[in-house]
Amino acid sequence: MNDFMxxxxxxxxxxxxxxxxxVVVTGARQTGKSTLVQRLAPxxxxxxxxxxxxxxxxxxxxxxxxxxGPEPVTLxxxxxxxxxxxxxxxxxxxxxxxxxxxxxxxxxxALMARVSESLAGRASYLTLWPMTRREQLGLGQTGVWEDxxxxxxxxxxxxxxxxxxxxEDWRAAARxxxxxxxxxxxxxxxxxxxxxDGYIQTYLERDLATLSSVASLVDFRxxxxxxxxxxxxxxxxxxxxxxxxxxxxxxxxxLNLLETSYLLVRLPAYAVNRTKRLIKSPKLYWCxxxxxxxxxxxxxTPAHLENLILSDLLAxxxxxxxxxxxxxxxxxxGDEVDFVVEAGGALLPIEVKATANPxxxxxxxxxxxxxxxxxxxxxxxxLHDGDTVEWLAPEVLAVPWWRLV
Numbered sequence: 001m002n003d004f005m006x007x008x009x010x011x012x013x014x015x016x017x018x019x020x021x022x023v024v025v026t027g028a029r030q031t032g033k034s035t036l037v038q039r040l041a042p043x044x045x046x047x048x049x050x051x052x053x054x055x056x057x058x059x060x061x062x063x064x065x066x067x068x069g070p071e072p073v074t075l076x077x078x079x080x081x082x083x084x085x086x087x088x089x090x091x092x093x094x095x096x097x098x099x100x101x102x103x104x105x106x107x108x109x110a111l112m113a114r115v116s117e118s119l120a121g122r123a124s125y126l127t128l129w130p131m132t133r134r135e136q137l138g139l140g141q142t143g144v145w146e147d148x149x150x151x152x153x154x155x156x157x158x159x160x161x162x163x164x165x166x167x168e169d170w171r172a173a174a175r176x177x178x179x180x181x182x183x184x185x186x187x188x189x190x191x192x193x194x195x196x197d198g199y200i201q202t203y204l205e206r207d208l209a210t211l212s213s214v215a216s217l218v219d220f221r222x223x224x225x226x227x228x229x230x231x232x233x234x235x236x237x238x239x240x241x242x243x244x245x246x247x248x249x250x251x252x253x254x255l256n257l258l259e260t261s262y263l264l265v266r267l268p269a270y271a272v273n274r275t276k277r278l279i280k281s282p283k284l285y286w287c288x289x290x291x292x293x294x295x296x297x298x299x300x301t302p303a304h305l306e307n308l309i310l311s312d313l314l315a316x317x318x319x320x321x322x323x324x325x326x327x328x329x330x331x332x333x334g335d336e337v338d339f340v341v342e343a344g345g346a347l348l349p350i351e352v353k354a355t356a357n358p359x360x361x362x363x364x365x366x367x368x369x370x371x372x373x374x375x376x377x378x379x380x381x382x383l384h385d386g387d388t389v390e391w392l393a394p395e396v397l398a399v400p401w402w403r404l405v
Contacts, residue, residue: 004039005131005184006140007032008319013126015321017099021092022123024078024103028262028287029207030199031128032180033104034076045102049076056080063087072099079107085119092122106207108260127262127318129311130178130288133405137166142316143405149343153379153397160389160403167402170354170385174304177290178311196294207261214257219246223254227264227284228296232303234281234330235266263287267310270327270340283328285310302354305401306338309352309383312405313339335368337380347373349380352401356386363396370395 013036016023025033038047048055048066058065059081067073067087078084088101103123134141147159175192176183179199182192204217214220222244230240241251258264265287269280286292289304289311310326317324324343330336341348349369353362366380382392383401392398 004035005135005138005180007036007128007135008132008140008142008315009126009128010036010140012319012321013037016124016126017102019098020122020124021096021098021100022088022103022119023099023101024105024119024123024125025128026105026108026125026262027128028130029106029203030179030181031130031262033106033128035180036128037074037076037102037104045072045074047074047076050080050084051077059084067091067101072097072102074102074104076104077106078103079105089119089122092119096122106261108262127314129262129315129318131180131183132178132312132315133166133168133173133402135315136178136183142319143312145313145316145341145348145404146320148381148404149341149346149348149378153395156379156397157389157391160399163403165400165403167387167400170305170308170401171300173308174289174300175293177288177293179288179290182290192290193294196291199291200295203261203263208257214254215250219244219250220254222246223251224258225295225297227255227258228286228292229298230284231286231292231301232306233284235284236281263291265310265314267339268327270329270342287311302352305354305385306352309350309401309405310339313341313350329369331368331372335365337365337369340369345376346378347376348378351380351382353382353384355384358382358384358386358392358398360392362398363393366396367393 013023013025025037027033034049046069050056050059055066063084064087066075092100132142144159144163148156151159175189182195186192186195208214223246226240226244237251237255238248241248255264259266263286265285266282267285268282271280285307289307293300293304313326317326322343324341327340328336328338329340329349337349338352339350341350349366351366362382363380366382370377370380380396382396382398383404384398386400389399389403
């Protein structure tokens with residue numbers, strides 16, 4: 001039976017394969033990369049997974065046996081043999097046919113210290129995040145952010161009304177997470193917990209050994225749990241290190257490892273000056289709420305609803321051809337907006353409230369943002385846990401989160 005579920009990034013992947021000789025699909029382990037590239041790569045391709053010991057040995061001893069031949073090649077889990085990139089570069093320099101190599105990796109190749117050769121000018125990169133809610137429903141879509149950005153504010157209620165609603169308790173969605181296996185193929189929280197435990201063990205024992213040496217798995221586990229307990233908070237590495245008795249430089253290295261393997265998401269602070277975005281403290285989120293809840297051993301909190309929205313926004317951002325950025329906004333006086341989407345020269349501020357009855361007072365921060373950026377800012381979105389779609393203020397539309405995501 002064909003149980004393949006379409007992914008929102010599919011059209012962009014097909015476009016890249018028509019242009020670039022090397023296309024790299026990265027993302028956390030078990031997000032569906034292997035399934036995606038096997039089902040969607042056009043034409044006959046030779047598929048090889050470097051998880052296979054024979055293929056891994058060939059990559060080390062005789063890379064040309066994997067890369068040569070007339071047909072295009074798909075290599076799965078390229079981070080297992082990063083030195084193979086040098087051989088790929090050599091082959092591409094001899095034959096720059098579009099789609100020549102399609103690579104997948106469970107670590108961010110741009111951040112891997114072991115990648116010594118650049119594929120600049122030869123490769124394009126795509127990210128596959130865990131499944132959005134609409135992908136889990138078989139629609140192959142992200143939320144309706146694109147429709148809202150392209151429509152005038154006066155039409156926003158019509159955009160929302162035109163969507164098929166998929167009401168759901170956000171707590172259930174947070175516990176389920178978005179990895180394909182637990183989200184789609186496993187039907188109870190108890191069974192999902194077993195899957196998440198196996199995922200954690202695989203990551204600790206296998207992927208970390210590939211990426212970097214970790215002096216103490218006990219310290220690393222403690223740091224991972226501390227990160228999961230700080231979802232939605234500004235990262236303070238010194239404070240985090242003090243809480244878990246780990247030196248700040250080690251905290252810095254461990255957080256980089258988590259980000260490299262796509263488990264951790266550091267959301268930058270919005271500033272007009274793009275350089276300042278790099279030096280301001282980011283907020284911390286997780287790639288999958290189900291995994292984060294299992295690690296932290298806690299119940300869902302409003303921060304996990306924020307994380308659900310951010311996960312959909314990241315999948316939308318990385319499935320569109322035109323660039324977009326997502327950040328949070330905070331002022332020295334304490335005003336804060338959960339998410340700011342920057343696309344097409346416009347700013348879309350989004351506030352998330354885990355309440356079924358949003359009030360005018362909940363719009364204060366969105367209106368402050370609009371006053372700060374009157375020329376670029378669109379109307380604000382207040383996503384809540386209720387059922388009503390209404391303008392709480394002339395410039396703030398309140399919408400149930402499940403109508404957009």
